[in-house]
Amino acid sequence: MSQRAIDFVNNWISTHVDASRPADMAHHDRRPKQLAAKCAADAEAAGISISEIKDGLGDLEICMITAIDRAALAKESKQA
DSSP, X not given: OOHHHHHHHHXXXXXXXXXXXXXXXXGTOOHXXXXXXXXXXXXXXXXXXXXXXXXXXXXXXXXXXXXXXXXHHHHHHHHO
């Protein structure tokens, strides 16, 4: 497992994932796939391979779904 891959993805998520709404996979939400692709491209540019990310975190698209949902829940709790 690569801690640098985990740190990269976590930092990337904190910078790029917004809290607009939870992921809506029932309606084919494209955000997780788009975010995963952008994160993978940025990681590759930083010298971190997608296989290194998968070894540390698993499926990047699932990570993005989770990140979107967490950000939306955090936003909702702040508004309550």
